[in-house]
Amino acid sequence: METRVVHFYSEDSKLEGDYFLPAGRRGGERRPAIVLCHGYSGIRNLVLPDYAKLFAAAGYVVLSFDYRGFGGSEGPKWRIMALEQIDDIRNAITWLEAQPEVDAQKIGVWGTSNGGAHAPYVAGVDARVKAAVGQVGYGDGRRLLMDIRSEDERRALERLLAEDRRRRVLTGQGGAATCDVLLASPQTRAFFAEALKAAPELHCEIPWASAEKTMEYRPIDVVDRIAPRALLLIGAERDDLCRFDGYRELYERAGEPKKLIGLPITHYEIYTPPWVAKSAQMAVEWFDRYLK
Template identity: 60%
Template sequence: MVNERWVTFFSEGSRVVGNLFLPTGMQAGERRAGIVLCHGFTGVRELTLRDYAQRFAAVGFIALIFDYRGFGESEGPKWRLIPLEQIDDIRNALTWLAAQPEVDATRVGLWGTSFGGAHVPYVAGIDTRVKAAVAQVGFDTGESFLIDVRNERERAELRHHIEEDRRLRVLTGRGRDIDPFERALANPHASGFIADALRRHPHMRCLLSWETWEKTLEYRPLDVVAKISPRALLLIAAEQDTVCLPAGYRRLYDTAGEPKKLLTWPISHYDIYAGEWFDKSANEAIAWFDRHLKT
């Protein structure tokens, strides 16, 4: 059993909503290592983060999950998804977590999955407060996330839409929106998970601007991952991933310094959230944090 609190903090002036998970049996004045968890593209904190946060708290860590600005219960421009703005949210979450009386501010880590699995190496690369990081089924650059998974025709269409929308925003002040789930629901490796997620969490459904795709295409965690060392980075890739190709994590691993570890498992992107693969991913993260964050 763990204790859970509904919490809020501010990110760039907007109120962000989250949940804090604490181990049971903490003594007065005791401080524990803390972990901020980062979810995926258009996700909400209830989707996958709660299960991991409960696991982390059950073994002695304090874990924070939250909704990025504009999503879930958090304030901010509705459905605005810009990678570097989410980076600010994560860093503000780190600041809030480190300020809590139960948390040892010198032992704070990051965990992220999918889109959050790209954010974690980016934040760890630029923010030395992060003492250990775990990222799973993410990517290294926006190009690998958006371009490498498309054929030549789809790539040309994507770039055309991005350029046309940039012109439209400049000339009229307003761009076009797109349903981010349309492509995912057409992917046989993703459709079941996404359809079930939208059924269980209907407030996940959203429209995104083409600016999201433009700014994501420019996003490059690969450029800062070498700065994480001598702090610790664990990467977990899915060999059959068609959402975030595993080659991206190999490039991150090859570029990062020690201590580092790369695990590649024979699964697809969404298999990691259930059954034995959820257990394995949670246990590997716990072992990494035990080694690099608890002491």
């Protein structure tokens, strides 16, 4: 397997990615390719390399990259605007189409957590995506942020977002919060408490404006456009952040071919043994069926 650091442009920002080429390629051979989409405040050098290597070992060309504002990519720091990230993914597909190692008619997307919402969204709006796999994602951004909060906390969040919008309009400055505060589920708080010790680069302060845009983001509104292209959803049945019910609703709204798998784990367990290998194999089997 060969790996390169690559760059491409998304609107006005230069994005950085890792390009994985499978071993055993013959001269001039073009292979199916997969774009990897990371989570809400993720960066490409955490979690994604495990999946990229497993997909490349299965014979796929793989591109993982940092969304604008994260990791090695340019752009306003730590701003998470769902539709901007969708554009980043679509521009990653365009870059892949231009590569001599890639069969441009066989490009898929795979995403996890927030990327697990982006993968079906991109497939719904971009027919170049021939197969999509989402894991531990969601279909409705408002439910994502509200279901993890009590009724009082929901009202407080709505007041905070309204006040922050007013402040941005009047002063040009808005507030921000760390990911464990914004995505305030017990599993998320526990994960970041440990993860930041090993990977301090995970720290980020996400503008409240991003939360406002997340509340408006609804992959469920476009998932019915994917068929007859293929969609696999892999959810965690004990997920307290991206509730499994959200993926069930996405699945019910989608057309065939489709598949929903529920794993008996929590949101972040999917990134630990043996679930990384198991979930990757589920994705490989799906891509082998619908992308190769």
